[in-house]
Structure formats: C-alpha cells, structure tokens
Amino acid sequence: MIKRFTVALVLVLMLTIPGGAFANGEKEIKPLNFALSGNPDTLDPQATSGTLTFQVDKSIFDTLAEPDENGVIVPALAESWDVSEDSLVWTFHLRKGVKFHNGDTLSSADVKATFERIVDEKTASPNKKAFDVIKSISTPDNLTVVFTLDKPYAPFLGSIASGWGAILPKSLIDADHDFGSEPVGTGPYVMTEWVRDSKIVLSKNKDYWMVGYPKIDQINMNIIPESSVQMQGLVSGQLDIVYMVGNDDVPILEKSEDVKLVKGLTSLIMVMAINCSAAPFDNLKVRQALNYAIDKQKVLDTAYAGGKPIGTFMDYGNAYYKDFTNLYPYNPEKAKQLLKEAGVDLSREIKMYLPQNYPPHVKAGEMYQEMLTKVGLNVKIQMVDWSTWISDVYRKSQFDLTVIGHTGKLDPNGTLSGYGKGKYVQWNNDEAASLIEKAAVTMGYEERKALYDKALGIMAREVPFVYTGSSYRIQGFRKNIDGFRMTPNLDTFDFRWTNFK
Amino acid sequence: MTRRSIQNLFFKTAVLFIILLGVTAVTAPLIVPYSPTDQDVSIRFSPPDTTHLMGTDNFGRDLFSRILFGSQSALIVGIVSTSIAVFIGMIIGLWAGLGSKISDSILMLLMDSLLSFPTILLAITVVSFFGYGLVQVMLAIGVIFSPVFARIVRAEALIIKTESFVEASRALGTPVFKRIFIHIIPNLLAKVIVQSTITFALAIVIEASLSYLGLGTQPPTPSWGLMLKDAKDYLIQAPWMAVYPGLVLAFTVFSFNIIGDTLSEKLNPRILKQ
Numbered sequence: 001m002i003k004r005f006t007v008a009l010v011l012v013l014m015l016t017i018p019g020g021a022f023a024n025g026e027k028e029i030k031p032l033n034f035a036l037s038g039n040p041d042t043l044d045p046q047a048t049s050g051t052l053t054f055q056v057d058k059s060i061f062d063t064l065a066e067p068d069e070n071g072v073i074v075p076a077l078a079e080s081w082d083v084s085e086d087s088l089v090w091t092f093h094l095r096k097g098v099k100f101h102n103g104d105t106l107s108s109a110d111v112k113a114t115f116e117r118i119v120d121e122k123t124a125s126p127n128k129k130a131f132d133v134i135k136s137i138s139t140p141d142n143l144t145v146v147f148t149l150d151k152p153y154a155p156f157l158g159s160i161a162s163g164w165g166a167i168l169p170k171s172l173i174d175a176d177h178d179f180g181s182e183p184v185g186t187g188p189y190v191m192t193e194w195v196r197d198s199k200i201v202l203s204k205n206k207d208y209w210m211v212g213y214p215k216i217d218q219i220n221m222n223i224i225p226e227s228s229v230q231m232q233g234l235v236s237g238q239l240d241i242v243y244m245v246g247n248d249d250v251p252i253l254e255k256s257e258d259v260k261l262v263k264g265l266t267s268l269i270m271v272m273a274i275n276c277s278a279a280p281f282d283n284l285k286v287r288q289a290l291n292y293a294i295d296k297q298k299v300l301d302t303a304y305a306g307g308k309p310i311g312t313f314m315d316y317g318n319a320y321y322k323d324f325t326n327l328y329p330y331n332p333e334k335a336k337q338l339l340k341e342a343g344v345d346l347s348r349e350i351k352m353y354l355p356q357n358y359p360p361h362v363k364a365g366e367m368y369q370e371m372l373t374k375v376g377l378n379v380k381i382q383m384v385d386w387s388t389w390i391s392d393v394y395r396k397s398q399f400d401l402t403v404i405g406h407t408g409k410l411d412p413n414g415t416l417s418g419y420g421k422g423k424y425v426q427w428n429n430d431e432a433a434s435l436i437e438k439a440a441v442t443m444g445y446e447e448r449k450a451l452y453d454k455a456l457g458i459m460a461r462e463v464p465f466v467y468t469g470s471s472y473r474i475q476g477f478r479k480n481i482d483g484f485r486m487t488p489n490l491d492t493f494d495f496r497w498t499n500f501k
Numbered sequence: 502m503t504r505r506s507i508q509n510l511f512f513k514t515a516v517l518f519i520i521l522l523g524v525t526a527v528t529a530p531l532i533v534p535y536s537p538t539d540q541d542v543s544i545r546f547s548p549p550d551t552t553h554l555m556g557t558d559n560f561g562r563d564l565f566s567r568i569l570f571g572s573q574s575a576l577i578v579g580i581v582s583t584s585i586a587v588f589i590g591m592i593i594g595l596w597a598g599l600g601s602k603i604s605d606s607i608l609m610l611l612m613d614s615l616l617s618f619p620t621i622l623l624a625i626t627v628v629s630f631f632g633y634g635l636v637q638v639m640l641a642i643g644v645i646f647s648p649v650f651a652r653i654v655r656a657e658a659l660i661i662k663t664e665s666f667v668e669a670s671r672a673l674g675t676p677v678f679k680r681i682f683i684h685i686i687p688n689l690l691a692k693v694i695v696q697s698t699i700t701f702a703l704a705i706v707i708e709a710s711l712s713y714l715g716l717g718t719q720p721p722t723p724s725w726g727l728m729l730k731d732a733k734d735y736l737i738q739a740p741w742m743a744v745y746p747g748l749v750l751a752f753t754v755f756s757f758n759i760i761g762d763t764l765s766e767k768l769n770p771r772i773l774k775q
C-alpha cells in the first residue's frame with residue numbers, strides 16, 4: 001500500500017516539476033520578439049520589389065557594400081573597390097573566409113552567378129533594370145570581381161548596396177534552389193522557420209564575418225498586421241520592438257513605464273497614385289483637380305504619424321529633394337472648377353484600390369475618398385490583398401486610383417528610374433524620362449542635382465500622383481532594448497547591433 | 502410568470518425590435534442627425550454625449566448615424582440572400598421530392614456535398630473567387646444556405662404528395678404545376694418561413710464576419726461588421742466604437758432567433774396539440 005502511494009507521489013511530483021528545471025545545463029536562449037507588418041510574398045531578394053521581403057532579407061543576406069547609419073555606402077562583403085577613370089570598370093575585392101549558411105565559402109564565382117541570375121529573363125526580377133548596364137563580369141581570381149559597364153552609371157554602387165544586390169551561393173543557383181521559401185545567404189541570421197502569416201524565426205549565424213556580431217541569439221519576427229495588437233504586445237512585453245507605432249497609440253504607450261518612443265522622419269514617399277492611361281485621368285486638369293482636392297497635411301496627421309508634405313516624387317529628407325509644395329495647395333473650390341473645365345462625367349465610377357494589409361494606407365484611402373466625394377467625384381473603394389495589389393494593381397496597372405508608400409532608395413535613380421515611360425501610373429513624358437536617364441549616366445552631385453531638379457519639376461506639375469508627403473515614424477521599444485538600427489533610405493531592419501541591456 | 506408568458510414577452514420585444522430596425526433602415530436618410538460618411542477629424546474619438554449619442558470614430562464620423570445606416574446593409578443582406586436561398590432551395594427541393602428517383606439522388610448528393618463545407622470557409626472561398634463586395638457576399642450566402650431549404654422542401658413534398666387531397670386532385674386531372682402551386686407549396690410554407698428567420702440571422706452574422714475580414718461591404722459604406730473592424734484598432738482609446746455596433750448586431754441576431762423559435766412552435770400543429 002505504502003509502496004503504491006510512493007509511486008503515485010513520485011508520478012505527481014514529476015508532473016508538477018516544470019520542464020525547465022531539467023534543462024539547467026543549457027544556456028537559455030532569449031529571443032527578441034519583433035512585429036512585422038505583413039507576410040512577405042517571397043524571400044527571394046531578386047524576385048520582388050516588396051519592402052517586407054527586404055526587411056526580412058536584410059538579416060539573411062549581405063551585399064557587397066551597404067549603407068551605414070548615416071547613409072554613406074561602406075564595405076560589406078567587399079572589403080574595398082576601385083573605379084576606373086572613365087567610371088566603366090568597377091573592381092570589388094571580396095572579404096576572405098565568409099561562409100554561406102549552407103557551408104559554402106564566398107568566392108567571386110558566387111558574385112558573378114548572383115548578378116547573372118538577376119539579369120536573366122527567367123528570374124523576371126523587377127530590379128533587373130538596375131543591373132542591365134553590366135556588360136560583362138569577370139573573375140580574375142577567387143576574391144576579385146570586375147564589373148564592366150556599358151556606360152558610366154552613377155546609381156551602380158547604390159544598386160549594389162541595396163537589398164536586391166544580395167549575394168546568393170552559386171551552388172544553389174545552379175541547383176535551381178527555391179530561394180523564395182528557403183533563403184540561403186551569408187547574413188547575420190539563418191532563417192530556421194517560416195510559418196506563413198504567423199512568424200519567421202531567425203537564428204544567429206555563428207560564423208558571421210563581423211566578429212562578435214550579431215548580439216542576439218534568436219529573432220522572432222511575428223507577423224502582426226494590426227497596429228492595436230502590436231501596441232498591446234509592446235505594453236505587455238510580448239513584443240520588444242514595434243518599428244512603426246500608430247499616431248493614435250502614442251498617448252497610451254507614453255503612459256507605460258516599460259516603453260520608450262523614438263520619433264524620426266522616414267524616407268517614405270506617401271502617394272495616391274493615378275492611372276494616367278485612361279479617361280478621365282489622361283487629362284492633366286483632372287489630375288490637378290485631384291491634387292487641389294486633397295488636404296495633404298490632414299491625411300498625414302490622421303492616417304500616418306504626421307509628416308512633411310512633399311510636392312514631388314522625392315522624399316523630404318533626400319539630398320535631391322526640391323520643394324514644389326506651393327504648386328497645388330489644398331483648394332477644393334479650385335478642384336471643382338477644374339473638373340468643370342475638363343468636362344468630366346462626374347457620375348462615372350472611379351475605383352480606388354487599397355492594400356488591406358496596410359491599415360494606414362487604407363485609412364488614408366478612406367480620407368481621400370471622402371475628400372474626392374466632396375468635390376463631386378464618384379469614388380468607390382475596393383480592398384485587395386497584398387499579392388493581388390502587387391500582381392494586378394502594380395504590375396498590370398489595373399486601377400484608377402491606389403494608395404501606397406514608396407520606400408526611399410540609396411540613389412535617386414532608384415526612386416525615379418522608369419517614370420515618364422509608363423511605370424504603374426502609365427504616365428508618359430519624354431522630357432522627364434530623358435532627364436532621368438541622363439542623370440543616371442552623369443557623375444557628380446551638382447550636375448545630377450540640376451537634372452533631377454528639372455525632372456522633379458515636371459513630375460510636380462504633371463502630377464501622375466497626389467504627393468502626400470514623407471511621414472514620421474514613431475518606433476516603440478521595451479526599455480531594455482538597445483542598438484536597434486534601420487537602414488537609412490531602405491527602410492530595412494538591422495539587428496546586428498541590437499542587444500538586451 | 503409562466504414560461505409561456507415570458508416567451509411571449511420575448512417574442513413581442515423581438516418583433517418590435519425588428520420592426521423598429523426595418524423602419525430605421527427605410528427612413529435612415531431622413532432621421533440620421535449627421536451624414537454617415539462625413540469626416541471631421543477635429544472631433545475624432547469623441548465619447549458618447551448629447552451631440553453624438555454613441556460618440557464618433559477615428560475619422561470623426563457620427564457612430565449613431567452609421568449604425569442606423571448599417572441596418573440598411575444588414576437587412577438587405579438578410580432579405581436578398583435568404584430569398585436566393587429559398588428560391589434555389591424550393592426549386593431543387595420540389596424537383597427532388599416530386600421528380601424521378603434518379604434526379605432525387607443526384608440533387609440531394611449535390612446539396613449534401615454543399616452542406617458538408619463549413620459555412621464561413623465556403624463564403625470566403627466564393628468571395629475571394631468572385632472579388633470582394635456586398636453583391637458577391639449576398640450571392641455566396643444565398644447559395645450556401647440553399648441546401649437547408651432544399652432538404653426541408655423535399656422532405657415536406659414527399660409527405661404532402663401522398664396526402665389524400667393531393668391524390669384526389671391528381672385523380673381529377675389537375676395539371677402538375679397547378680397542383681404544386683395550389684396544394685403543395687402552401688402546405689410547406691410554414692416550415693420554410695421558420696427556417697427563413699434563422700437563415701436571416703445567420704446571413705447577417707456572416708456578412709458582418711466577412712466585412713470584418715475586409716471581404717464584404719467596402720468602406721466607407723456603413724456596415725456593422727466593418728465598424729467592428731475599424732474599432733479593433735482603437736479598443737482602448739475608443740471602446741464605444743466596438744460596443745454599440747456589437748450590441749446592435751447581437752440584438753438583431755437574437756431577435757431573429759427568438760422569432761424563429763417561437764414561430765416554429767406556433768406553426769407546428771404537432772407541438773400545439775400537446
């Protein structure tokens with residue numbers, strides 16, 4: 001009887017002792033919990049232009065060069081580089097002994113294969129254009145890569161240092177590996193798990209080439225589109241970083257003692273894009289009317305976290321920004337008058353497509369819709385999911401109006417290239433297009449600035465968009481988080497320096 | 502108070518509430534104090550008071566006016582999708598019940614396979630196939646609930662067609678369609694009406710769920726589900742944004758269910774006799 005009782009007691013005790021008590025020998029892993037605002041459509045850095053992808057890929061891949069905290073382009077996988085006198089030959093000297101996550105050692109062949117893959121038609125990369133200027137790539141030795149260009153091309157280094165310049169291993173490229181769902185790079189973190197629409201788990205790359213970095217062992221990127229859920233997670237401690245806090249949540253977060261907020265201007269270009277190919281928006285007067293009808297500051301303050309209005313297609317903090325905000329100030333009466341002059345059929349239904357995974361854009365869209373209704377237009381909102389937005393709205397231009405934020409680029413050519421020759425807004429203007437093309441092959445800040453000033457002036461007057469502004473970003477952190485960086489102009493996350501205090 | 506009198510009180514309250522809702526939906530444009538879509542960001546998140554009975558939302562729109570207008574979409578969805586379900590269900594049910602054995606088996610197999618899908622999942626599938634919007638949602642709900650009606654109509658038709666008065670009418674040479682309309686349909690209406698009230702409530706809930714997911718009614722058209730979706734971002738700052746649409750939605754569905762329950766007892770001769 002007693003024996004049986006003892007056995008029962010032992011069993012009960014075994015059940016009640018927490019599982020962790022047995023695992024004392026191992027070092028406990030403390031993950032950083034991060035909120036990602038949506039599920040990336042792919043993790044192949046060459047297959048998309050979606051920011052979410054690069055926000056994750058920044059931790060998995062490296063580029064030859066990268067922007068530092070101040071936006072200056074510094075060495076990364078390449079220790080140094082030389083440019084020939086005529087700006088046509090770029091020689092990169094690779095870092096020695098860098099390991100890919102699959103064990104391969106980085107060599108010049110990987111770099112060559114990577115850039116051959118992105119310009120290959122089969123890859124169908126939306127960023128192919130950025131590298132089309134490459135005439136040939138040669139590899140004189142294991143650690144040297146030489147790019148020969150067709151023409152002098154100022155944005156080349158910026159493209160190399162952007163997310164789509166990520167270096168992939170040749171062995172996997174040759175094996176036709178699916179980088180979209182199983183990314184393999186040289187980056188500070190290895191992707192160990194991706195539960196679609198739920199989370200992406202990144203584990204520290206112990207062989208990372210920056211000795212002593214990254215600091216944190218594991219990062220859980222929780223996919224949480226709702227800002228209220230993000231905010232509550234931050235307050236309760238389930239999340240350590242929310243990289244974009246909604247304006248309306250600030251008063252609540254300020255009350256929490258465990259949370260600190262940091263506010264700064266983003267390099268985002270918030271717009272309402274106009275499809276210029278079809279009536280009535282092929283008429284400049286109608287596009288001007290749209291610009292007069294929108295109270296941009298009000299939208300920035302209500303839908304986004306406040307911000308600075310811009311009058312053209314360049315982010316406010318950019319060195320190439322030029323102020324055109326006085327061209328079309330908020331003036332609904334003028335908008336009505338222009339619509340009348342243009343003879344627009346006001347009853348015609350105008351479809352505004354909103355990406356429903358971005359609540360700020362949806363809220364901005366609802367405000368645009370109301371303001372446009374007030375000047376007499378018949379605007380109907382249609383929500384679409386992110387993949388539909390990318391495939392139908394952005395790639396096929398199937399929309400009348402849509403709302404989106406364009407992320408900044410390291411080089412103004414990245415922002416402007418292609419405009420004037422269609423792009424998703426279907427806006428054609430030979431003068432603007434040739435100015436943008438000319439600026440790309442012109443060297444020197446002053447010379448390029450003069451060309452971009454003119455091009456931006458045309459875009460400001462011709463308004464293929466309603467340029468709303470560059471928004472502020474309020475980042476929320478738990479008090480014990482230190483060293484979180486965002487890559488200037490690219491809007492990606494850099495966790496290498498992040499640590500718990 | 503007896504159980505019966507309590508039930509009667511509930512029934513009367515529910516009917517009154519639905520009538521009120523119907524009147525509100527029809528007269529909404531005349532009685533709302535503010536436009537349901539006019540934004541005024543200077544008064545965002547005003548708590549309920551005498552100027553804004555139920556407060557304002559994140560764009561400074563008057564919630565009371567939006568809820569009144571929301572009854573329009575709720576009732577339209579209820580009426581249209583229930584009608585579609587009854588129409589399809591009636592045709593298929595009668596065909597199966599009165600037609601040949603083979604058509605009966607095939608039709609019922611089809612209906613049963615439709616029934617086996619979870620309702621919301623099927624609705625989401627249909628809507629993502631045909632695009633987001635109110636019309637698609639109503640069609641989806643209508644089709645999804647038609648098997649329930651088909652089953653009821655078939656079962657009743659099988660019983661009624663063997664009743665002696667139908668046999669007699671057939672013996673007298675009454676044409677088939679006349680027999681269906683004069684003898685069969687009127688006798689199975691009671692059950693269809695009861696089921697309709699329940700379907701009505703379910704349709705409103707599904708529309709709200711789909712709108713909450715962003716697949717149904719598109720903004721800025723006021724819909725209770727959509728209002729709940731907006732509210733979830735501001736639960737702490739502005740709880741009234743969620744509370745009032747939620748309450749109205751709950752009351753509406755509750756009322757329809759009470760009406761359905763009571764009617765099923767009142768219209769069922771078998772229960773009345775007890």
